[in-house]
Amino acid sequence: MNLYQYLKEYSKEIYPMHMPGHKRNFSIVGETPLKEIDVTEVEGTDDLHDPEGIILKSMEKTAELYGSYFCRYVVNGSTCGILSAIYAFTERGDRVLVARNCHKSVYNAINICGLLPVYVTPEYDDEFSINGSISPALVEKALNEYPDIKLCVLTSPTYEGVVSNISAISKILHEKNIPLAVDEAHGAHLGFSEYFPKSAIKSGADCVIHSTHKTLPCLTQTAAVHICKSLWEGEKLQEACQKLTEALGIFETSSPSYVLMSSIDQCMNYLSENSVKAFESYKNMLADFSEKAKDLKYIKILCKGNDRKENHKSFYDFDSGKLVISLKNTNLNGAEFEKILREKYKIQTEMTSLNYCVAMTSFCDSEKGFEMLFNALSHIDQEYGAENIFINENTMGGKIIEPPVSIYEAQKCQKEYVSLEEAEGKICGEYVFAYPPGIPIFAPGELITKELTEEIKSLYKAKINLKSSGGNIPEKILVLK
Numbered sequence: 001m002n003l004y005q006y007l008k009e010y011s012k013e014i015y016p017m018h019m020p021g022h023k024r025n026f027s028i029v030g031e032t033p034l035k036e037i038d039v040t041e042v043e044g045t046d047d048l049h050d051p052e053g054i055i056l057k058s059m060e061k062t063a064e065l066y067g068s069y070f071c072r073y074v075v076n077g078s079t080c081g082i083l084s085a086i087y088a089f090t091e092r093g094d095r096v097l098v099a100r101n102c103h104k105s106v107y108n109a110i111n112i113c114g115l116l117p118v119y120v121t122p123e124y125d126d127e128f129s130i131n132g133s134i135s136p137a138l139v140e141k142a143l144n145e146y147p148d149i150k151l152c153v154l155t156s157p158t159y160e161g162v163v164s165n166i167s168a169i170s171k172i173l174h175e176k177n178i179p180l181a182v183d184e185a186h187g188a189h190l191g192f193s194e195y196f197p198k199s200a201i202k203s204g205a206d207c208v209i210h211s212t213h214k215t216l217p218c219l220t221q222t223a224a225v226h227i228c229k230s231l232w233e234g235e236k237l238q239e240a241c242q243k244l245t246e247a248l249g250i251f252e253t254s255s256p257s258y259v260l261m262s263s264i265d266q267c268m269n270y271l272s273e274n275s276v277k278a279f280e281s282y283k284n285m286l287a288d289f290s291e292k293a294k295d296l297k298y299i300k301i302l303c304k305g306n307d308r309k310e311n312h313k314s315f316y317d318f319d320s321g322k323l324v325i326s327l328k329n330t331n332l333n334g335a336e337f338e339k340i341l342r343e344k345y346k347i348q349t350e351m352t353s354l355n356y357c358v359a360m361t362s363f364c365d366s367e368k369g370f371e372m373l374f375n376a377l378s379h380i381d382q383e384y385g386a387e388n389i390f391i392n393e394n395t396m397g398g399k400i401i402e403p404p405v406s407i408y409e410a411q412k413c414q415k416e417y418v419s420l421e422e423a424e425g426k427i428c429g430e431y432v433f434a435y436p437p438g439i440p441i442f443a444p445g446e447l448i449t450k451e452l453t454e455e456i457k458s459l460y461k462a463k464i465n466l467k468s469s470g471g472n473i474p475e476k477i478l479v480l481k
């Protein structure tokens, strides 16, 4: 079977509780006859890298829809949007304040742009063992300790749906004239309904990056970068737009796909006319699922069923579209649960960690999809439930960390492989990830602590997909000589 055949079989057999957000539900946004519209820059089709016509108009309408000042479509994912934004708004050698739970593209941008990162770590939610929000007070403290910071980059919502207080954080940064870029890759659906948190665009961020393919009905790889009229005004605002455009010209393919661009265009047209109806029915499906989840005895779903947002002191807000399924009170780990769900119940989730799984939803999900998931959870709850209550404590939350060596320098240094035990106290020479979510557990230049090596061991034991740049994890890790 080749890839094409496999994909056709997969989509017939498995319900996708994962991205892309169209969930194959083309009755909502219309069929896209992919091959017929796969063209290039010719008369009338405009040019993404120098837009003057039909693409420009579409992006202007999208900016209006979201309430941003400027929008550019991206066909290489948020990854490209993030690389471009960080490149555009920094100069080599600048110090940047970065949430430690950012996606790997942020670390790659720091490396490519030769920046000096200071990390702020999110608060931690012990009950679900996930990262909480970034505290505004911590951002303020970091700015006082490092007055030369030139840009702040945060992820909100996170892969698990946790939202930070962007209004408070942007206010603190703007008092010191520092722009805020928000990786809102998981939040392109925010701003259309009060059932979901306020978008970063409306909360004072200066640059916001969306993966339209994650939570909206757009094809994989589609994204958008927005510039907002917040800190920047007048000439500065024009300059920011110009710099972003130039940066996208560097990082983005010179042959942007019309199939991808038109899928963003179609989705935005759909939202301009139907967002109220679409989000009302989405909200109802989520609320109904949450109500039913009250019957689960062992499996917990974050901020759903009997769990409340108020129980999670480390969250500023939470995106109800994410279903974070905690398996702590079952006899299953994340990988085992995912396998049962796929093989027995024909549902594939988006992300698996040690003791939870993330199912991604969108307004294109069907009532039947939610019902299938709930029925599966209900059976698994009865079959594998156990009073196993354990709490993972994490002492890394709420810290400011300046790595001893920058990523750029660490990549250039002489390195050697050592065992995880030997690595403790040394400086890391490579990336180690669990993918997804693609947040480095170790980044080059960081001090390797016992806590982090223990995390690697437990993830490996639970069969979580671990990757390192050198490919030798968990046996060996690259450290600086």
Ligand SMILES: Cc1ncc(COP(=O)(O)O)c(C=O)c1O
Binding pocket: 076, 077, 078, 079, 080, 102, 103, 105, 155, 158, 159, 183, 185, 186, 211, 221, 222, 223, 436, 437, 438
């Ligand atoms: C928080 C976050 N930011 C950025 C990205 C990159 O997005 P894309 O896959 O659209 O390049 C991801 C990917 O999963 C992500 O989780």
